[in-house]
Amino acid sequence: MVRVAFDHGADAVYVGAKGWSRRRAQYEMEDPQIAEAARYARSVGKILRVAFNTLPASSEAPLFLSRTDALYEAGIRDFILTDPGLMMALKNRHPDTILHASVGCTIINVQDALFYKEAGASQVVAECRMDKDTMRKIKEEARVGLEVLVHATTCYTLLGRCTMSSYVRHEHQVDAEGKDHFPGSPNRGGLCYRICLSDWDRVSGAGVLEASGVALPNTAYFLADDIPDLIDLGVDTIKIQGREYSPALVGEMVRFYRELIDACVRDRAGFRMEPWKERMAGIVAGRDAERKEKTAGLIRESLG
Numbered sequence: 001m002v003r004v005a006f007d008h009g010a011d012a013v014y015v016g017a018k019g020w021s022r023r024r025a026q027y028e029m030e031d032p033q034i035a036e037a038a039r040y041a042r043s044v045g046k047i048l049r050v051a052f053n054t055l056p057a058s059s060e061a062p063l064f065l066s067r068t069d070a071l072y073e074a075g076i077r078d079f080i081l082t083d084p085g086l087m088m089a090l091k092n093r094h095p096d097t098i099l100h101a102s103v104g105c106t107i108i109n110v111q112d113a114l115f116y117k118e119a120g121a122s123q124v125v126a127e128c129r130m131d132k133d134t135m136r137k138i139k140e141e142a143r144v145g146l147e148v149l150v151h152a153t154t155c156y157t158l159l160g161r162c163t164m165s166s167y168v169r170h171e172h173q174v175d176a177e178g179k180d181h182f183p184g185s186p187n188r189g190g191l192c193y194r195i196c197l198s199d200w201d202r203v204s205g206a207g208v209l210e211a212s213g214v215a216l217p218n219t220a221y222f223l224a225d226d227i228p229d230l231i232d233l234g235v236d237t238i239k240i241q242g243r244e245y246s247p248a249l250v251g252e253m254v255r256f257y258r259e260l261i262d263a264c265v266r267d268r269a270g271f272r273m274e275p276w277k278e279r280m281a282g283i284v285a286g287r288d289a290e291r292k293e294k295t296a297g298l299i300r301e302s303l304g
């Protein structure tokens with residue numbers, strides 16, 4: 001999947017370090033795989049960024065440092081983190097690392113961006129509901145790189161602050177290495193079971209069932225239409241979420257956005273979105289079909 005993303009035009013690929021990113025293990029990488037992917041990235045003049053974007057217990061900090069030391073030794077310099085303490089620790093230990101603050105940081109305003117900049121991040125990921133005025137302010141006032149997710153899975157709440165999945169998966173165990181595992185909490189290295197996308201009952205304060213099959217509003221994310229505005233705002237990275245999709249779909253999405261962004265940058269004044277919409281609709285349909293299947297599986301798993 002890493003090769004497919006680079007070969008179809010991505011400038012950078014973000015991969016999850018096993019046990020430390022916001023997905024299940026099958027979508028994360030062991031260190032030798034990360035090193036191999038980084039070698040490939042370097043060979044094509046591109047960047048591999050490694051995600052350690054979960055919130056650790058204090059007892060896990062030594063594990064984090066030994067993992068990142070090993071990756072540093074293997075030539076990795078680019079990381080994406082959530083925890084500000086770990087950002088500072090990693091930056092102090094290896095000043096030439098480049099740190100991004102993850103979507104899990106829930107950065108919603110200039111003050112948040114400044115906070116993570118002070119912790120060592122040179123770039124921050126905008127929360128999925130961030131409006132364009134706030135993006136402009138972050139660029140002007142925080143003067144930090146800005147990363148925006150397009151084509152992302154939507155959230156009912158603010159993504160890094162959602163605890164819904166942990167209510168349906170209560171397990172917790174510590175492994176032999178001392179790593180804490182919370183399978184029901186994406187913020188702690190477990191999973192989002194997309195509980196917000198299941199059917200809800202609405203119950204009155206008196207406990208009376210008022211409605212069943214209620215869908216929570218869940219509509220915020222940027223699509224291709226926003227890209228010209230994002231470019232005008234000076235957004236530094238346009239990021240496509242794709243770890244759970246098939247490599248074929250990832251390749252198709254990356255190629256589409258690469259070509260669209262290049263066309264927009266080449267001729268901003270003459271750029272029109274219309275000709276891109278049909279191709280976009282096909283990709284969205286493919287993405288939604290894969291995503292719907294995954295979401296149904298996750299919800300079944302969480303309830304089963």
Ligand code: SF4
Nearest residue numbers: 155156157162192196
């Ligand atoms: S359960 Fe819904 S709102 Fe919560 S993190 Fe998952 S997708 Fe986002």
